[in-house]
Amino acid sequence: QVHLVESGGGLVKPGGSLRLSCAVSGLTFGDWYMAWIRQTPGKGLEWVSHITSSGDATYADSVKGRFAVSRDNARDSLYLQMNSLTAEDTAVYFCAREYYKRFDPWGQGTLVTVSS
C-alpha cells in the first residue's frame, strides 16, 4: 500500500523559510513524478509544484522564485524549500504522487502558518 507522510510544517514569521518533507513508501519512488498541492479555506486547492522522475521541476506562478522542490530517490523522499514566506502562503501542504495527470494518493498534509 502506498503511503505518503508530510512533515516540517509549523509557524514561521513573514520573510522566513521552512522546509517540508514527504516520506514515501509502498512504491518505487524514483519511477514517479511527485507534486506539492496546498489548500486554504479562501483559495481552495492550489497546485504548487511538481518534479519529474529525473528531477525537472515546474512551479505555480505564485511561488516561482521562492520555492524549490527536490527529491532524494535513495531516501524515497520529496522536499519543498519555501523562502520569503508571506501570509498568503499559509495553508495545509499536501504531497501527492502525480499519476498520469492526476494525483493519487495524497499524504495527510502538514500545516504551514505564516504570521508575526
Added chain:
Amino acid sequence: EIVLTQSPGTLSLSPGDRATLSCRASQSVSSSNLAWYQQKPGQAPRLLIYGASSRAYGIPDRFSGSGSGTDFTLTISRLEPEDFAVYYCQQYGSSPLFSFGPGTKVDIK
C-alpha cells in the same frame, strides 16, 4: 489559464438520493485531463474519477463521470452516508499546469 467553475456550491440531499455535480471549464479540456476528488473533513482529497469517466481503484460503481469539452459531470447514483463530503474537479493543462475547481459540498438535508 483554464479556470474551473463548479456548481452548485452546496447540494443538500438525503441518503438514497441521486447527486449531480457540474464542473465547467473556461476553455476546452481534453477528457483525458479531467479528474474528480472527494474530500472529507480533516482528510486529504481522494481520487474518484480520472479521464473524465474512469473510476479509480476501489471506487464504488455508484460514482460515475461524464462530459467533454468544457462541461463535465460527476454523478452519485444513490447517496450513502459516507458520500457526504466536498467534491473537486481538477484539470491538467498549460499554465498553471494543474488547476482545481472551488468544490461542491454535498451535505445532508
